[in-house]
Amino acid sequence: MSAIGELRALSRRSGRDGPRVRHRDNRAAYLFLLPWFAGLLFVTAVPMLASLYFSFTKFNLLQPPRFIGLDNFTRMFHDERLWAALRVTFTYVLVSVPLQLILALLLAVVLNEGVRGLAIYRSVFYLPSLIGGSAAIAILWKQIFGAEGLVNHVLAFFGVPGESWVANPSTALSTLITLGVWTFGAPMVIFLAALRQIPAEYLEAAEMDGAGRVRRFWSIVVPLLTPIIFFNLVLQIIGAFQSFTQAYIVSGGTGGPADSTLFYTLYLYTSGFANLDMGYASALAWLLVVIIGAFTAVNFWASKSWVFYDD
Amino acid sequence: MTTELRTPPRVSGGLSRRADRALRRASGAARGRRLLRHVLLILAAVVMLYPVLWMVAASLRPTDEIFRDPSLMLDDVDLSNYSDGWSALSHPFGVYLLNSMIVVIGSILGNLVSCSLAAYAFARLDFRGKRVWFAIMLVSIMLPVHVVIVPQYFIYSELHWVNTFIPLILPKLLATDAFFIFLMVQFIRGIPRQLDEAARIDGCGHLRIFAQVLLPLMVPALATTAIFTFIWVWSDFFTQLIFLTKPEKYTVPLAIRAFMDVSSGTNWGPMFAMSVVSLVPVFLVFLIGQRFLVRGIATTGGK
Numbered sequence: 266m267s268a269i270g271e272l273r274a275l276s277r278r279s280g281r282d283g284p285r286v287r288h289r290d291n292r293a294a295y296l297f298l299l300p301w302f303a304g305l306l307f308v309t310a311v312p313m314l315a316s317l318y319f320s321f322t323k324f325n326l327l328q329p330p331r332f333i334g335l336d337n338f339t340r341m342f343h344d345e346r347l348w349a350a351l352r353v354t355f356t357y358v359l360v361s362v363p364l365q366l367i368l369a370l371l372l373a374v375v376l377n378e379g380v381r382g383l384a385i386y387r388s389v390f391y392l393p394s395l396i397g398g399s400a401a402i403a404i405l406w407k408q409i410f411g412a413e414g415l416v417n418h419v420l421a422f423f424g425v426p427g428e429s430w431v432a433n434p435s436t437a438l439s440t441l442i443t444l445g446v447w448t449f450g451a452p453m454v455i456f457l458a459a460l461r462q463i464p465a466e467y468l469e470a471a472e473m474d475g476a477g478r479v480r481r482f483w484s485i486v487v488p489l490l491t492p493i494i495f496f497n498l499v500l501q502i503i504g505a506f507q508s509f510t511q512a513y514i515v516s517g518g519t520g521g522p523a524d525s526t527l528f529y530t531l532y533l534y535t536s537g538f539a540n541l542d543m544g545y546a547s548a549l550a551w552l553l554v555v556i557i558g559a560f561t562a563v564n565f566w567a568s569k570s571w572v573f574y575d576d
Numbered sequence: 577m578t579t580e581l582r583t584p585p586r587v588s589g590g591l592s593r594r595a596d597r598a599l600r601r602a603s604g605a606a607r608g609r610r611l612l613r614h615v616l617l618i619l620a621a622v623v624m625l626y627p628v629l630w631m632v633a634a635s636l637r638p639t640d641e642i643f644r645d646p647s648l649m650l651d652d653v654d655l656s657n658y659s660d661g662w663s664a665l666s667h668p669f670g671v672y673l674l675n676s677m678i679v680v681i682g683s684i685l686g687n688l689v690s691c692s693l694a695a696y697a698f699a700r701l702d703f704r705g706k707r708v709w710f711a712i713m714l715v716s717i718m719l720p721v722h723v724v725i726v727p728q729y730f731i732y733s734e735l736h737w738v739n740t741f742i743p744l745i746l747p748k749l750l751a752t753d754a755f756f757i758f759l760m761v762q763f764i765r766g767i768p769r770q771l772d773e774a775a776r777i778d779g780c781g782h783l784r785i786f787a788q789v790l791l792p793l794m795v796p797a798l799a800t801t802a803i804f805t806f807i808w809v810w811s812d813f814f815t816q817l818i819f820l821t822k823p824e825k826y827t828v829p830l831a832i833r834a835f836m837d838v839s840s841g842t843n844w845g846p847m848f849a850m851s852v853v854s855l856v857p858v859f860l861v862f863l864i865g866q867r868f869l870v871r872g873i874a875t876t877g878g879k
Contacts, residue, residue, distance in 0.1 A: 391870070
C-alpha cells in the first residue's frame with residue numbers, strides 16, 4: 266500500500282485506541298522514536314510555528330521581527346510579481362504533470378506487453394528522472410534551448426530557423442515543461458509495477474468476450490490502475506509546485522525573461538534570501554502550504570468519483 | 577496481456593488451408609507489430625538520452641566547436657575542458673566533490689540509523705498514540721521544506737552553523753526524511769513476526785531484536801534508502817544554496833551554478849565537462865543499485 270493508501274485507511278478507521286488498552290511497549294517505542302520526535306519538534310514543528318509568526322512581522326534577520334498584523338497578506342493582493350509567479354507555477358503544474366503521467370502510463374503499458382529488453386528500456390526511461398532535478402541538467406537545458414543550441418541545430422536541418430527558446434518570454438516556460446515531462450520515468454516504474462498486479466484472467470476473459478486492445482485498456486486496465494494514477498497525480502503535483510532548480514539555473518536566478526519562468530519557490534527564495542524580506546517570505550511559504558493542501562484536498566475529494574478501489 | 581504475442585498452437589492437419597494461411601498472416605502481423613514497437617521504443621530512448629550523450633560528446637570538443645556540431649561524432653578527444661573546468665573556480669573542483677561527499681555520506685548514515693529505529697517502532701511496537709503519530713509521519717512526507725526554511729536559517733545562523741554541513745546533515749540524523757521511515761515500515765511488515773517472537777522467548781530485548789534479527793533482514797530496504805539518499809542529496813540544490821554561501825564550502829551543485837556567474841554562461845566547454853563529472857557518481861550509483869531502486873520505488877509507490 267502506498268503512503269496515500271495508508272492515509273486513506275487510517276482516516277476511514279475511526280475510533281481511537283480504547284483508554285483501557287495496555288500499550289506494552291510504550292517505553293521502548295518512545296526510545297526508538299526519540300530521534301524522530303526530536304526532528305519533528307526542532308526541525309519541523311517549531312520552525313513551522315516560527316514561520317507562521319514571522320508571516321505577521323517585518324523581519325530582515327538583522328533586527329528583531331516587528332509585528333505588522335496582516336500587512337504581508339494584504340500586500341500579496343497588489344504584488345504583481347506574485348501573480349506572475351502564481352500564473353507561471355500553475356501553468357507549469359497543470360501542463361507538465363498530466364503530460365508526464367500520460368507519457369508514463371503509455372510507455373508502461375507498451376513495456377508491459379512482454380517486450381524483449383524490458384530492463385534496458387526501463388533503465389533508459391528511468392534515468393532522466395534521477396538526474397532531471399540537478400543543476401547539471403538545467404545547464405544542459407539552457408544550452409539545448411539557447412540561440413545556438415541543439416534544438417535549433419536540429420530545426421535548421423529541416424530548414425526551420427529558430428531563435429533562443431529560453432530568452433523568449435513566450436517559450437521559456439515550455440522549455441521547463443519539457444524538462445518536467447522528460448522525467449516521466451519515476452511514475453512509469455510505478456505504473457509498470459501496478460500493471461504486473463492486474464490478474465491475467467481479467468484480460469483473457471475480456472478477450473474471450475471479444476474486447477479489443479483499446480476496449481481492454483479503457484475498461485479493465487485503466488479502472489484497475491486508478492488508485493495508482495491518483496497516487497502519482499497527487500505526488501507529482503506536490504512535487505511540481507516545489508520545483509526550483511531548473512528555473513533558477515535556466516533564468517540565472519531571475520525568473521526571467523519578463524518573469525516568464527518565475528516559479529513560486531524562486532520568488533519565495535528571492536524575497537527571503539536575496540531581498541532579506543523574511544516576513545514576507547514566510548507568508549509566501551504558508552500560502553504555498555495552503556495551495557498545496559487545497560490541491561491535495563480537492564484531489565482526494567474528486568477521487569471519490571473516479572478512483573476505483575478493488576477492496 | 578501477453579496473449580497477442582503468443583504464436584497460435586500448431587494443429588497439424590486439422591485446419592483447412594485457408595485457416596492455416598490466416599493464422600500465418602496473423603503471426604506475421606504480430607511480428608510486424610512487435611518490430612514496429614521496438615523501432616518506436618528505440619526512437620523514444622534515443623530522444624530521451626540524446627541530450628545527455630551530446631553533453632558528454634560536447635565536453636570532449638574544443639569550445640568553439642560545441643555550437644557547430646549537433647552530432648555525437650568526435651574527430652579526436654580533447655580533454656582540455658576537463659582540466660580547464662577543474663581549476664576554473666576559486667577552488668579546485670575536487671574540493672566541491674569532497675564537500676558533496678561529506679554531506680552525502682553524513683546524510684546516508686543519518687537516514688539509515690534514525691529511519692530504521694523509527695520504522696521498527698511503527699512496524700513492531702505497541703504504544704500509545706501510534707496511529708496519530710503514524711499519520712503525522714505520513715503527512716510530513718508531503719510537507720514542503722519552504723515552510724520551515726526561514727526559521728531554520730535564522731536558528732542555524734544564531735548557532736553559527738551557516739556555512740557548515742550541520743544544517744544539511746543534522747535533519748537526517750533526526751529522521752526528517754520520513755519517506756524512508758515509511759519505506760522501511762512497509763519492508764518490516766513483510767518480515768514474519770515469528771522471528772521476533774522466537775528471539776523474545778530466547779530473552780532478547782527490543783534493541784537486540786532490532787539489531788540482530790531485523791536489521792540483517794532489512795538490507796534491501798537499507799540499500800534502497802542509501803541509494804535514494806545519495807542521489808537526492810547529491811543533486812539537492814535549494815537547501816545547499818541557502819546554507820552554504822562561502823566558496824570553500826560549496827558542494828557540486830553550487831559549484832556548477834558558480835560557473836554561470838564566473839563565465840556569465842558562455843564558457844560552455846569547461847561547464848559541460850564539470851557537469852558531466854557531477855553526473856558520473858549518480859550514474860554509477862544507478863548502475864550498481866538499479867535493482868534496489870526499481871524495487872523500492874515500486875513497492876512503496878515512490879516519493
